[in-house]
Amino acid sequence: MTEARQRLTDLLGGYRRTALVHLAAELSIADHLAGRAATSAELAETVGARPEALHQVLRALAGIGVLRHTGDDRFALTEVGELLRSTAPGSMHGAAVYFGALSYRAYTGLLDAVRHGGVAFERVFGTGYYDHLDQHPRLAGYYHQMIALPRGTGAVLAGLFDFTAYHTIVDVGGGNGSLLAELISLLPHAKGVVYELALSAPSVAEVLSEWELGDRCVFVPGDFRESVPPGGDVYLLSRVLANWADADAVRILANCRAAMLPGARLVIFEMVMPSPVTEGAFPVEGDLNALAHFGGAVRSRAEFDRILTAAGFGLRSLTPVGPGVPWSLIECEVRA
Numbered sequence: 128m129t130e131a132r133q134r135l136t137d138l139l140g141g142y143r144r145t146a147l148v149h150l151a152a153e154l155s156i157a158d159h160l161a162g163r164a165a166t167s168a169e170l171a172e173t174v175g176a177r178p179e180a181l182h183q184v185l186r187a188l189a190g191i192g193v194l195r196h197t198g199d200d201r202f203a204l205t206e207v208g209e210l211l212r213s214t215a216p217g218s219m220h221g222a223a224v225y226f227g228a229l230s231y232r233a234y235t236g237l238l239d240a241v242r243h244g245g246v247a248f249e250r251v252f253g254t255g256y257y258d259h260l261d262q263h264p265r266l267a268g269y270y271h272q273m274i275a276l277p278r279g280t281g282a283v284l285a286g287l288f289d290f291t292a293y294h295t296i297v298d299v300g301g302g303n304g305s306l307l308a309e310l311i312s313l314l315p316h317a318k319g320v321v322y323e324l325a326l327s328a329p330s331v332a333e334v335l336s337e338w339e340l341g342d343r344c345v346f347v348p349g350d351f352r353e354s355v356p357p358g359g360d361v362y363l364l365s366r367v368l369a370n371w372a373d374a375d376a377v378r379i380l381a382n383c384r385a386a387m388l389p390g391a392r393l394v395i396f397e398m399v400m401p402s403p404v405t406e407g408a409f410p411v412e413g414d415l416n417a418l419a420h421f422g423g424a425v426r427s428r429a430e431f432d433r434i435l436t437a438a439g440f441g442l443r444s445l446t447p448v449g450p451g452v453p454w455s456l457i458e459c460e461v462r463a
């Protein structure tokens with residue numbers, strides 16, 4: 128087989144890997160193999176599956192390096208498989224369920240969406256992404272675990288923008304609150320508001336209680352397409368706008384602007400599309416995810432300029448975090 132043919136064959140087989148890992152996560156196979164090797168018959172009884180079929184699945188998982196098939200016909204976790212244990216440090220169990228149950232299926236609607244319009248996710252699920260999460264609290268919890276930025280990102284933000292002169296930071300669409308909590312912990316004078324959909328309440332409550340910031344960091348439920356809480360000195364939009372097509376993105380920005388008093392600042396933390404793109408460029412993957420799930424896009428600098436102008440802002444500066452990190456900080460000014 129030529130190298131190109133082999134490469135395309137590998138690309139075509141991606142569906143199998145996603146489906147297998149998802150199946151393993153849904154059956155909690157890694158939890159049942161924690162600290163021991165087991166036969167497929169033993170596992171089948173524990174997880175409630177057909178032994179013959181499960182045996183084939185376990186062999187396939189060994190074939191992709193998630194499990195190890197031992198000489199006595201047992202299966203054990205590899206280092207990769209360990210990450211699927213629900214209580215492993217840095218567990219990716221939730222991500223595996225999430226990708227298999229949502230993203231994998233959403234992408235099957237992409238062809239029709241590209242041909243005929245609409246959003247791939249909505250074509251497949253018959254509802255919007257966040258409405259679906261609202262109806263499936265387990266997936267909403269996994270979603271927040273999965274998308275949360277790594278600890279240390281708050282310090283990166285504080286290195287790119289001087290928050291010290293500002294007292295109240297409103298994180299608009301603040302996810303599970305971990306980014307804002309880290310930022311507030313670094314700014315002893317400051318208070319924070321995590322403004323989020325009501326469906327995010329359990330995830331935010333869990334994170335804020337871990338950070339023990341008391342009333343220095345609070346959760347306010349709401350919909351940023353309707354309004355944004357007033358009274359902030361800094362409004363942060365971290366990784367929100369890519370999930371929305373231009374009309375909604377402008378509406379969210381305009382709602383921030385309406386909430387801002389003179390002197391307040393808007394800071395955007397997002398991926399910015401490079402041009403030309405290179406193979407493996409992270410923003411391209413983010414862009415396609417935004418398209419498939421939301422009909423959104425990762426924008427170029429010129430595209431940010433356009434939506435900011437439409438919402439009454441100017442793009443003051445755009446600072447990439449640095450090599451190997453796909454995010455940039457965009458500082459905006461209110462235009463008269």
Ligand SMILES: C[S@@+](CC[C@H](N)C(=O)[O-])C[C@H]1O[C@@H](n2cnc3c(N)ncnc32)[C@H](O)[C@@H]1O
Pocket residue numbers: 257274275276299300301302303306322323324327349350351352364365366367370
């Ligand atoms: C990609 S996440 C970014 C989370 C966080 N800002 C970060 O950077 O980690 C987008 C967030 O927007 C929130 N969101 C979506 N629609 C919203 C709405 N209409 N009003 C408020 N928040 C919303 C989601 O719940 C989600 O947490």
